[in-house]
Amino acid sequence: MAVDFETRIHKLEHLAGFYLEIPSDIVQKLGGLNNRLICTANQSLSWQCGLAALGNGSAYITFASPKMKKLKVKEGDTVHVSLQHDHSDYGAKMPVELQEVLDQDDEGNRRFHKMAAGKQRYIMTYISDIKSGQLRIERAVRIIENIKRLTEGKEKFADFMKVK
Structure with a gap:
């Protein structure tokens, strides 16, 4: 409706x-x-x-x-x-590049899906906003790697967006 x-x-x-x-x-x-x-x-x-x-x-x-x-x-x-x-899974469109990274990284996938829905949407939008497919892949890999380095349940935007 x-x-x-x-x-x-x-x-x-x-x-x-x-x-x-x-x-x-x-x-x-x-x-x-x-x-x-x-x-x-x-x-x-x-x-x-x-x-x-x-x-x-x-x-x-x-x-x-x-x-x-x-x-x-x-x-x-x-x-x-x-x-x-909106009855979609995330309330935002999952970028193909992020989905590929998650499909290949069990721990990254698990950690991403344990995060609050708002953080998941923010990450998806942050990756989707890039025009270059190669840069979207690089950003997805960097963010998932950063998330895995952080204490589970204590992830903050500023920490998982950092370039390392």
């Missing part, structure tokens, strides 16, 4: 970027903040996302500049939004 509504593009004051405001009644219809969603803007651009609390029961979804460029919209514009629950 999709939830459709209109909202405006706002600037994130505390971060460099923009967001789509999700009114409190929509947040309630979706079952609260702790949901992974698929957002479709203006019926043409879809991505996996989550809700972040904005206050007064409302929430927001980050809306990056490349998405705004694709839709030819700017801060203050109104956007048609459709949200539906």
